[in-house]
Amino acid sequence: MENKNIIITGTSRGIGFELALQFADAGHQVLAISRKMPKSLMEHSNITCLSIDISDENEMEQVEKFVKDSWSNKVDVLINNAGLLVNKPFEQLTTSDFEQVYKVNVFAVAALTQVCIPFMKKGSHVVTISSMGGIQGSMKFPGLAAYSSSKGAVITLFELLAEEYKESGIAFNVLALGAVNTEMLQEAFPGYEAPLSAKEMANYIFDFSLNGNKYYNGKVLQVSSTTP
Template identity: 65%
Template sequence: MKHVIVTGASRGIGFELVQILANEPCKVLALSRNIEPLKELSCDGIEFLAFDVTEESHYKGLVDYIKNEWAGKVDVLVNNAGLLINKPFSELTKKDFYDVYNVNVFGVSKMIQALIPFMGADGHVVTISSMGGIQGSMKFAGLAAYSSSKGAVITLSELLAEEYKETGPAFNVLALGAVQTEMLQEAFPGYEASVSAYDMASYIKTFALTGAKIYNGKVLQVSNSTP
């Protein structure tokens, strides 16, 4: 029975992922600012907490929950929560950059720091990045803050894999291409991706549960388009 934590779990890939994981031999803790969609799920394997990765005060409650309800054990963390702002670079404000990095980089860092004490040598930290964060990939106007933040967590994960290579957990990144989610529609109204949130969540589930046996410090490009 693996203990899995997923951030950004109230919609899109995260919402599908927690349901798929619950069908495995897993205990799933779904974290999201909005827990109303999670309350509507009739699944015994899913527990949830109202949680904002940018709120320092929320982490103590999470740590207490792990200690009291999960006996201090976490096997897998999926850093899925994300913020995307689509705006011309000339219009991006310091606050825009901060808001995006606060979720996509600082939130990831804080979550990892909070959970590493509960993860063993066979633990696995999976951070969801984007093809836009891959050097040499196709880039899109308007995504200066978002794509640069996704590049930052790629480098962060590579560094952590080196720092914790003797003790674990393993750190890997999935750089996703376009997926049909609410966040994509909000940023690019009318755009239709060929990959559904369910299909991507199915792939992430398998990688999160098994990838640490093969990979550490790696970035896998998960996209049906090139470059």
């Protein structure tokens, strides 16, 4: 398999961390984006770590500069994995809470995708990690109004992008994940043990990111064996 240039956000822990290692160990070049970087990623020869806050549009320029300078203007796969969760009763949620969640889960996803599209050619794939909480008609949970509504917004965004760029050959798909045993899940459901580990889910996303665009575009796949 041809080695590809892969951008992944939210690589400090959980699924993003496991994905960065898996792609790099397979020989692909990885740009790992997160505010904090684990030492194991920084020391990997196939991983470049970029410590930026994706909710700050000005810092996105560093991604563009890297792709131009180091990857010869070529991005094969973008995985929008970073997410922010606020768990509060609805009446306690502030405008600032909503703004912070939407900045990371929607606006930053849109901004990074805008940066990457000019460097993506036919056969490229943009994969956005959403949640079952963003699926219409799915089970909803108290305290997750900001998080789940933002995940619903990003689903609609990528359905639209698939249509807008359908002549380009770039695929846009969303994976709506169910319960995965990550730190974020523990923040939402303290003490709950999900049946899938971050590494197991990363295995699925790894293969889907490289091959799913052959079969899907503009689709939302529900990747869920159980819901808390």
